[in-house]
Amino acid sequence: MLATLDQLSQIQLFATLNNEQHQKLQPYTQIYFYQKGEIILHEGDDLAPQLYSLLIGSLQVTKIATTGKETVLRVLTTGEIFAAPALVGSPIAPATVTAQSDCEILTVERSALLATIQEHPEIALLMLAVFNTRLQELHDTVHGLISERAIVRLARFIQHFADQYGVEVNPGSQKLKMKLPYYRLARSIGISYEECVRLVRSLKLVLSYQRGGKIIILDRDKLDAIAQGDYS
Numbered sequence: 001m002l003a004t005l006d007q008l009s010q011i012q013l014f015a016t017l018n019n020e021q022h023q024k025l026q027p028y029t030q031i032y033f034y035q036k037g038e039i040i041l042h043e044g045d046d047l048a049p050q051l052y053s054l055l056i057g058s059l060q061v062t063k064i065a066t067t068g069k070e071t072v073l074r075v076l077t078t079g080e081i082f083a084a085p086a087l088v089g090s091p092i093a094p095a096t097v098t099a100q101s102d103c104e105i106l107t108v109e110r111s112a113l114l115a116t117i118q119e120h121p122e123i124a125l126l127m128l129a130v131f132n133t134r135l136q137e138l139h140d141t142v143h144g145l146i147s148e149r150a151i152v153r154l155a156r157f158i159q160h161f162a163d164q165y166g167v168e169v170n171p172g173s174q175k176l177k178m179k180l181p182y183y184r185l186a187r188s189i190g191i192s193y194e195e196c197v198r199l200v201r202s203l204k205l206v207l208s209y210q211r212g213g214k215i216i217i218l219d220r221d222k223l224d225a226i227a228q229g230d231y232s
Contacts, residue, residue: 003029003106011053011106012079013126021116028112033046034099045093049110054080057103058178062187063095072188074095074137075100075178077165084131087113113168117221150223153189155226158207158215173208176215181213 008014008022059076117124168175186196200209206223208216
């Protein structure tokens with residue numbers, strides 16, 4: 001089914017376009033539905049020449065190393081785009097994208113997107129900003145894996161999710177809105193599941209971990225200090 005004009009406006013790249021401009025794009029769109037746990041793209045899949053964007057839900061992007069180890073690269077939320085090689089470069093999926101919840105994916109044909117960019121070049125700048133941010137995040141992740149202790153990587157990872165996806169503020173604590181189970185924490189910062197459990201438990205005065213990946217920050221100042229390398 002085609003996307004509605006309201007759905008198009010929810011995608012970050014198209015938020016500044018007016019109703020008439022959304023109408024021009026609409027015939028070249030498609031909405032797809034996925035259930036929690038379903039794989040949207042497998043690493044190595046051929047990509048259709050189109051823009052992929054997340055309309056509803058959350059997605060997890062993972063990559064498998066030659067050793068067989070799976071690493072979580074990022075989590076995507078409503079309005080974000082993914083599978084950039086479908087638009088530029090080699091049309092091969094560089095990673096696996098899995099639905100973390102029931103999701104709706106909106107696609108736009110590449111030819112229609114390029115025509116829109118010709119009329120509104122600011123869209124290209126927004127795309128470059130997204131790609132630049134992700135490259136910086138990847139650089140920080142690689143640097144962290146090479147040079148920083150696991151406790152620092154853990155603190156920075158939780159800090160990132162608190163800042164980017166928000167927290168519920170309660171007296172004396174902050175509860176992350178995004179759940180982070182042990183397995184995701186471990187795969188994201190390059191340590192074993194068992195080491196991750198031990199590390200989180202060692203921070204019991206800073207963090208509280210509850211079943212299902214609910215994380216409560218008990219001392220944000222101390223968490224920020226650890227993220228800066230002060231874990232004394």
